[in-house]
Amino acid sequence: MEAVSWGTVPSPVFPVPVSSQGGGNSSHLRIPCIISFVIRRLYVHNFRCLENFELPISGRSSTLLIGKNGSGKTTISLALQILRKIGQDTSRVGELVKPKDLTHKSVPMRFEIEVELEGKIYEYTIAFEYPEGFKELRVFEEKFTVDGAPVYTRNVAQVHLLRTGQEADFLIDWHSVALPIVHLRPTDDPLFLFKLWLGRMLILRPIPSLILGDSDQDTLQPNTQVTNFGAWFQGLLTDSPSAYSKIDEYLKQVMPDLKNIKNPTVGKESRSLVVEFSNVQGSVTLPFADLSDGEKCFMICAVVLAANSAFSQLVCFWDEPDNFLALDEVGHFVMALRQAFQSGGQFIATSHNPEAIRRFSDENTIVLYRKSHLEPTTARPLNELQVNGDLVGALIRGDVEP
Amino acid sequence: MSFNKYLPHVLVLPEDDANLRLANEFHLQINQLRQMQLLPVAEGWVNVLDLFENVHVREMERDPLRFMILLIDFDGAANRLQLAKARIPQALMDRVFVLGVWSEPERLRAAEGSYKDIGFGMAEDCRRGTNETWGKPLLQHNAGELARLRQHLVPTILFPPP
Numbered sequence: 001m002e003a004v005s006w007g008t009v010p011s012p013v014f015p016v017p018v019s020s021q022g023g024g025n026s027s028h029l030r031i032p033c034i035i036s037f038v039i040r041r042l043y044v045h046n047f048r049c050l051e052n053f054e055l056p057i058s059g060r061s062s063t064l065l066i067g068k069n070g071s072g073k074t075t076i077s078l079a080l081q082i083l084r085k086i087g088q089d090t091s092r093v094g095e096l097v098k099p100k101d102l103t104h105k106s107v108p109m110r111f112e113i114e115v116e117l118e119g120k121i122y123e124y125t126i127a128f129e130y131p132e133g134f135k136e137l138r139v140f141e142e143k144f145t146v147d148g149a150p151v152y153t154r155n156v157a158q159v160h161l162l163r164t165g166q167e168a169d170f171l172i173d174w175h176s177v178a179l180p181i182v183h184l185r186p187t188d189d190p191l192f193l194f195k196l197w198l199g200r201m202l203i204l205r206p207i208p209s210l211i212l213g214d215s216d217q218d219t220l221q222p223n224t225q226v227t228n229f230g231a232w233f234q235g236l237l238t239d240s241p242s243a244y245s246k247i248d249e250y251l252k253q254v255m256p257d258l259k260n261i262k263n264p265t266v267g268k269e270s271r272s273l274v275v276e277f278s279n280v281q282g283s284v285t286l287p288f289a290d291l292s293d294g295e296k297c298f299m300i301c302a303v304v305l306a307a308n309s310a311f312s313q314l315v316c317f318w319d320e321p322d323n324f325l326a327l328d329e330v331g332h333f334v335m336a337l338r339q340a341f342q343s344g345g346q347f348i349a350t351s352h353n354p355e356a357i358r359r360f361s362d363e364n365t366i367v368l369y370r371k372s373h374l375e376p377t378t379a380r381p382l383n384e385l386q387v388n389g390d391l392v393g394a395l396i397r398g399d400v401e402p
Numbered sequence: 403m404s405f406n407k408y409l410p411h412v413l414v415l416p417e418d419d420a421n422l423r424l425a426n427e428f429h430l431q432i433n434q435l436r437q438m439q440l441l442p443v444a445e446g447w448v449n450v451l452d453l454f455e456n457v458h459v460r461e462m463e464r465d466p467l468r469f470m471i472l473l474i475d476f477d478g479a480a481n482r483l484q485l486a487k488a489r490i491p492q493a494l495m496d497r498v499f500v501l502g503v504w505s506e507p508e509r510l511r512a513a514e515g516s517y518k519d520i521g522f523g524m525a526e527d528c529r530r531g532t533n534e535t536w537g538k539p540l541l542q543h544n545a546g547e548l549a550r551l552r553q554h555l556v557p558t559i560l561f562p563p564p
């Protein structure tokens with residue numbers, strides 16, 4: 001057993017490339033082609049309104065979450081955000097979860113995710129507890145397995161690392177998550193691949209008025225509000241220059257007078273997106289910030305489509321993708337995303353919009369329900385419920401309940 | 403703009419939610435997503451025909467690039483196709499297609515699997531020129547309309563050559 005003093009963080013077991021440390025700029029991380037990486041299971045317990053909660057999305061390339069306000073749709077995205085932050089190297093527990101997130105203070109909060117990569121099953125479990133007298137939560141349990149075989153297990157501070165021909169025990173600060181710290185060999189190591197995939201999960205709740213198109217770095221990790229769109233756009237093109245043709249292809253269908261998008265430097269290390277439109281009457285160049293809210297959403301959609309095409313098998317959770325769109329655009333917007341993710345990855349949307357809801361089938365629509373603020377969220381596939389007549393009509397009548 | 407009105411395009415007018423969901427899954431498989439637009443459900447096959455007559459005939463007369471698919475339940479009625487066709491002006495006959503399940507989509511799903519699989523199968527048949535799904539007992543009565551659809555819509559809107 002390797003002895004490590006209490007409260008210290010051990011050095012990585014294997015060398016880690018400098019570019020993979022820190023979550024800010026990951027454009028130079030080259031991941032081998034990921035194929036069939038999709039969530040088979042997401043289990044959350046004792047996190048806000050999610051108690052003993054399992055999201056039934058296995059085998060679905062696209063899923064719609066519907067339910068009344070407060071039913072837990074956004075909370076699911078918050079749970080995924082916590083996992084994504086771990087994938088983006090946030091290890092401090094206090095930056096991931098707060099005591100107020102606990103439903104029951106005396107019970108551990110638990111997140112379990114099971115995903116598939118090229119036929120291999122990756123399972124990651126993290127549980128937090130809130131002992132008496134503590135100011136913040138600490139890690140109670142952590143585990144990462146591939147095809148059922150543990151890569152490492154952890155009980156509070158004690159980590160047990162297992163690999164073919166290598167085994168080690170060490171202690172870790174109980175206020176730190178191990179996954180960002182226990183790096184193994186890059187590129188072909190399952191833990192490395194899993195963490196990179198986790199960090200690239202797209203969780204989107206865009207606020208177009210805050211998206212200006214300016215950037216001073218590039219990234220493959222848009223934030224939830226997509227305020228770093230310019231950096232994401234640049235990061236994707238730096239990593240996969242051919243992604244531009246995908247972006248261009250989609251946007252020219254939506255905005256036929258689009259000529260091009262440019263991201264010129266405007267300072268020593270800054271860029272600012274501009275969009276040029278042209279037709280027989282002439283041309284006009286607009287700063288990205290001057291686009292309408294809906295047009296900015298088209299841009300985000302185009303980059304999502306291009307990112308999924310470039311990296312294969314992204315998971316994209318988009319909270320109300322229909323926001324800001326004209327009524328006649330909603331269906332096409334949703335269908336473009338559903339179609340793109342058919343060939344790999346997973347698209348998860350929430351919506352209250354009739355046009356968006358109608359673009360999913362009852363086989364990939366999940367109804368979230370919560371009787372009151374004192375009770376947890378339940379999830380049932382729509383095809384297991386008895387809905388009389390038109391779904392939207394039943395939703396308006398309040399007749400869709402598990 | 404939403405669907406491209408300046409290219410041949412097709413509007414699908416479904417009778418009810420079940421038909422819409424089937425159409426959705428078909429739509430998901432075509433090459434030119436934006437040249438097909440699914441319309442809100444009409445709530446009944448009679449309403450489909452009324453809506454077509456009262457709203458869409460005039461629009462189609464103004465727009466020669468527009469095609470329409472009326473998606474109705476046949477409810478086992480042998481004369482339903484004739485009743486529907488009687489409401490279509492002769493000048494538009496080549497651009498309007500009346501399709502649907504012999505009984506209703508819920509029974510087709512019970513017999514053949516999910517809407518996703520059925521919609522995928524219907525689209526694949528159109529793409530490959532096969533008849534595996536369209537040849538199922540609850541769909542085979544569509545053969546005449548399907549042949550016209552294959553002639554007019556498949557090469558221009560649904561699966562144009564790259």
